[in-house]
Amino acid sequence: MKLIIAAVVAALMIGPFAGTVHAQSLGTYGDYSRMFERSAGQFWSGEWRNQWAWEPQGRGVSHISWGEPDNWPPVNYEKFEISDDGKWVLLDGFGNNEGFLKQRVTKEKIGDVSCKKMTSLPKVEGGKQHYVKWNIQSEPYCLEAWGQIIVPGGTDVDFYHKQVWFGPSGPWCDNKYYQDKTCIKQYEVWKDNNDNGKVGGPMELRIERDNIFAKGMGPAFITHNYYPNNGWHAELRYSWTW
Secondary structure: OHHHHHHHHHHHOOOOOOOOOOOOOOOEHHHHHOOOOOEEEEEEEOOEEEEEEEEEEEOOEEEEEEEOHHHOOOOOEEEEEEOOOOOEEEEEEEEEOOEEEEEEEEEEEEEOOOOOOOEEOOOOOOOOEEEEEOEOOOOOEEEEEEEEEOOOOOOOEEEEEEEEEEOOOOOOEOOOOOOOEOEEEEEEEEEEEEEOOEEEEEEEEEEEEEEEEEOOOEEEEEEEEEEOOOOOEEEEEEEEEO
16 A cells, blocks of 8 residues: 555646637547547657556546556556546546555535636545546636545545646647647646655645646646646657557
């Protein structure tokens, strides 16, 4: 279990977005994330490279792993699933061959792009986190979640997770390797009290970043860190189905 705890932040650590497009149907998170395909991608920053891969499990569940291509496959994964009402992607927790750690919320809120006018979200399915709306929205929205990563026989990890999800660009989203894609953006802040497996004390900022998804290509099309390593930048170079 300690291995999973130490790896939670590592899994997460892997400018303004353009105006949104208004349309009757903007697609789904699956169109951009490829979460229900046996999909993979590799993103580069200079000579450094990293990789992600989705592994669908059936019944609306999929695992995503992140790691170094030279040491693939990684041992850890994140578990996501579609909510019972089909409106949300929920984050269930983190696992590997040693076991599974549930992530459970104690409070969640939703509001506007500035994370104001926040209203409470009802707890669903035992407290799994509302991660993103399944249907892409034309207007950006903010999500905040507080809770714990449950560690059986150990100390639970306190966390705070803020996300702002932006609607799709037009077909003008570019990175160094691909042009004319349609993209959505996730702005993300993560705080916890897990210091490389040493759990306890006040929560500290671990991640602040933008993660841009390109339609049909997956996550990490562009990744831009604000913390740590302000200004660190990586771009998706390869995307495939395995």
